[in-house]
Structure formats: structure tokens, C-alpha cells
Amino acid sequence: MTVATKLALKISVNGDPVTTGAGSVAELLAELGFGAKRVATARNGDFVPAHARAATRLAHGDRIEIVAPRHGG
């Protein structure tokens, strides 16, 4: 049996470089400590709905946005 090694992916999260072992958007949120926080996500400019986060795989160079409600005009 081969040992499954988690590939470390270099991605950006909210504009900052991040090296992650997460394979999906859902795993990334868990790894970063977002837990059950109310956030919305996008991958490479496309909306990733909450129900699709587990199935949305990460790849090298991905640009992930994690946003939350704020004041606005």
C-alpha cells in the first residue's frame, strides 16, 4: 500500500499567497478555520455555491475569494 501524500497546492486566498493541503473549497475553508461562518466563495472569478464547495477541487494557482457581509452604500 502506498502512502497517500497530500500535495501542497500554492493558491491565493483573498489576494494572499497560501500553501494548502486542502483538496476542495470546503476543505480549504475548514483548514483556514472558517468553520460554520457565514461566507460566500468564488474560485477563479466564478461563484462557488455553498452546496458545491465539497465537489469543487482546488488546483495550483487557483484564486479563491472568501467574502462576508459588510457595510455598503
Add this chain to the structure above:
Amino acid sequence: MNAIEPVVKPQSALTFYGVVLPSRLLLGTAQYPSPHVLARAVEASGASIVTVSLRREQARGRTGERFMELIGSLGVRVLPNTAGCRTVKEAVTTAQMARELFGTDWVKLEVIANDDTLQPDVFGLVEAAAVLTKDGFKVLPYTTEDLSVAERLLAAGCEVLMPWGAPIGSGRGLANPYALRSLRAYCPGVPLVIDAGIGAPSQAAEAMEMGYDAVLLNTAVAKAGDPVRMAVAFAKAIEAGRTAYEAGLMGMRDMASPSTPVAGTPFFDLGAAPGDE
């Protein structure tokens, strides 16, 4: 003695996308000195819609949750914006994220063309409005006073238009009143909101007297010396302006016209002696 019955009719209702709104003031939630002042200003304004946004969140931050708790306590409808978006794709994705987070399909659509003027990129705006409308959104586009752009936005499915009064945050009021009057006349029956550029209650009243249906403002209240009192002032001005519009304003004249009857004026037949005023 005869009691005088009040005969002032209540103002007509404002409807956006089939939803009747009790107030013609839409208020932004940014730039207030504190969350407490924001909450009190919203209450004092009587606004039934407040604008909100999305911003990048830190894993350990609670800013978003605290903000949602505050807004939730106010009992108002939220209108998420796409502020800062420069492309159709950014605006569409931001709207989709906002729909999920705020649980509303209403969106104040902004596609910004230029940093100095924050003017709408009307080409991107029309395109994004069409994409979002097809995706089930109820789009309230932040636009210019241009008539052909208004036509394109209506054709794209927008049922409300929000032309700027002046650049966002400038407080300059209605920079192009002629064009805004034209737009009002050109789009009868379409709810029109003056969005951005309003600095003083008199400017909001002017927009309402022109027949605009509502006013959206933020900085003028948030950056006032006393935002809560300024919210009250705007609410009164908007109500006054709307009531005046519904009452029917007199037309302007080039020359004076005496209000006191001319007939029966004493000494009328004598004429003025030289040197008399």
C-alpha cells in the same frame, strides 16, 4: 364653529418589483461613526431598504456576523451592491455571492468605469443586467441619466433604474437637472431612484419634486455632524418633495405677476409721479 377636516391625502405607494415600500428613502450603511449610530440613523430615517456589500473576510474575524446581526435587528430589507466591480464577470459573481449570503435576489448593480468619477460603465452595466436578470435577479442598476442606456436596461429586464445625481460621495446634488427631467419624462411609470451625489436635504427634495420616486443616499447622512438628525432631515425633505410633486407645482414664469389683486388698487388711476417708487 366648523372643525376643519384635514384633507391631505396620503402619498401614493412606491413599488419595486411588486413589493410595496413604505418609504421613499433608501439608506446606505457605510461610513457611520459607530454601529450604534448607524442603527439609530436607519430607524430615524424610516428607510425600508438599506444597501450592504460583500468584502473579503478573515477566518478569525467576526465583522460579517456582527454586521448581519445589526442589520437583522433593524427589520429592513437589504439591497446588496456590487460596489467596486469593474467587469461584468466581477459584478455577476459578486451578485451571486450576495444572493447566497443575504438571501435576496435584489441587487444594486454597479459596474464602475473610472476611479475618479466612479461613473457607471454603462456598456458593462447593460450586459451584466441581462445576465443577472436571466439568472433570476431583480436588478436595480446604478446608471447615468442617458436615455438610450435606460432603454437598454429596461430591455434587459430591469424594472427600476437608479441614475446618479452626481458622482458617488461628491455631495453635489443634481449635476444635470435637464437630463434628469428628460429621463423622468422619457420613462413614465418606471420607478426611478436618484442614487449617489446627494449632499443636502434640499437636493433630495429637488429630485422628488421632479417626480423621481425615491432617493438613495449614504455619505450625506453618515458623514453629517449628527447622522441621526440628518436622517430625520432627509426623511422630511423627501416626504415634502414627493407631496409637492403629487400636489402639482406651479410653472415658472419669466416675469413678475402680482399675487395681490390688481383690481381695486388705491390710487391706481393717479399714476406714479416722477421720482416716486
